[in-house]
Amino acid sequence: MKNFGLLFTVLITLVFPVLPLTAQEIDEEELFSPPRLFPLAQILYAADHEAGEAQIWRPDWPLELPPDAFRFKPEEIRRVTIEGEGVSFSFQYGPEGAPRGRIEEFPFMLDNGIVQVRLVYRGALISELLVESGEASWALEILEYEDSFPSVVRATPGDAWYFISLSRGGNQIIETWYDDVGEALGAYGYSLVTIGSKTGIRSVWDYSSIQGLREYHYDSRGLITGDSGSGGLYGVLYYRDDLPRYWERRPREDHFPESGWAGNFYLQWDEQNVLLRIRGEDLQPEDGYVDYRYEYTLDERGNWIERRETRMISGGTGMGLLFPSAGTVFRRELEYRETE
Numbered sequence: 001m002k003n004f005g006l007l008f009t010v011l012i013t014l015v016f017p018v019l020p021l022t023a024q025e026i027d028e029e030e031l032f033s034p035p036r037l038f039p040l041a042q043i044l045y046a047a048d049h050e051a052g053e054a055q056i057w058r059p060d061w062p063l064e065l066p067p068d069a070f071r072f073k074p075e076e077i078r079r080v081t082i083e084g085e086g087v088s089f090s091f092q093y094g095p096e097g098a099p100r101g102r103i104e105e106f107p108f109m110l111d112n113g114i115v116q117v118r119l120v121y122r123g124a125l126i127s128e129l130l131v132e133s134g135e136a137s138w139a140l141e142i143l144e145y146e147d148s149f150p151s152v153v154r155a156t157p158g159d160a161w162y163f164i165s166l167s168r169g170g171n172q173i174i175e176t177w178y179d180d181v182g183e184a185l186g187a188y189g190y191s192l193v194t195i196g197s198k199t200g201i202r203s204v205w206d207y208s209s210i211q212g213l214r215e216y217h218y219d220s221r222g223l224i225t226g227d228s229g230s231g232g233l234y235g236v237l238y239y240r241d242d243l244p245r246y247w248e249r250r251p252r253e254d255h256f257p258e259s260g261w262a263g264n265f266y267l268q269w270d271e272q273n274v275l276l277r278i279r280g281e282d283l284q285p286e287d288g289y290v291d292y293r294y295e296y297t298l299d300e301r302g303n304w305i306e307r308r309e310t311r312m313i314s315g316g317t318g319m320g321l322l323f324p325s326a327g328t329v330f331r332r333e334l335e336y337r338e339t340e
Helices: 002-015 040-053
Strands: 077-084 087-093 103-110 113-122 125-133 136-146 149-156 162-169 172-179 184-195 198-206 213-218 224-229 232-239 243-251 263-269 275-282 289-298 304-314 322-336
Touching (some): 040 103, 040 172
Antiparallel strands (some): 077 322, 103 113, 162 172, 172 184, 304 322
């Protein structure tokens, strides 16, 4: 009967149109646009399985943002905030005395836009979430758990209430969204994969979308090496530990129209794992060759707190000459743990 209920929910979702979860239309052409109906289980898995393993960066991460923005030693640093280009994101571990590796804030690439996630705990379990993107935000309260995994969640964007049912069994998760009178709005299906001691999401199916399938590929360490779906195709080869070395990007044209950066890119790191250069071929005809170089300001402990970008621009002379032009500037604020 339980499986029949899940099947019925999926059929309802396929037959009837999905109602918008916000009264305000979402502009999908904005670089950091918030989603309407979003896959909550991806955020829950990131909080529990990915973000704590230095996997905030993903292959669909925007090219403008530093891929090492949140790389640090957790035993030394508790909180990192990065700001620049009109965006601000934070990562934060729990305070002293909290369970090791517990995360309270982190950015997450969700449906082709970055959201800021904030978590509140009751004991060892998450009790509340706040998902923010620009001026839009969702407050979520976990009402019930089943086998240490959320099963019933109440959510609000501030003007209405919605309920989310999650059912996990074997290597699958079914997530269904309802309005406040119990009408199904949409559903997601997830398949899971286990790599060593880690569990990751292998695929996500959005039952409310014709092109709703998104698949992830992992290496033997559990790092995401490929991402394919309606948002585009992305692939990465890693250098040393988890540093992206070769990056292939094929975003869908109507996502990130001003900075799609479809192409093949090579990332050069120094012996201290600091990014020095990104170069490659941008497939957009007006851009062509890409060569970005970086300089840093370090704090007293040797961690970078400002990154300045220089873009080498073609002079248009036909002689292959490149001229430097100022690019983006990002600043990091680091909060260190107290040491005796």
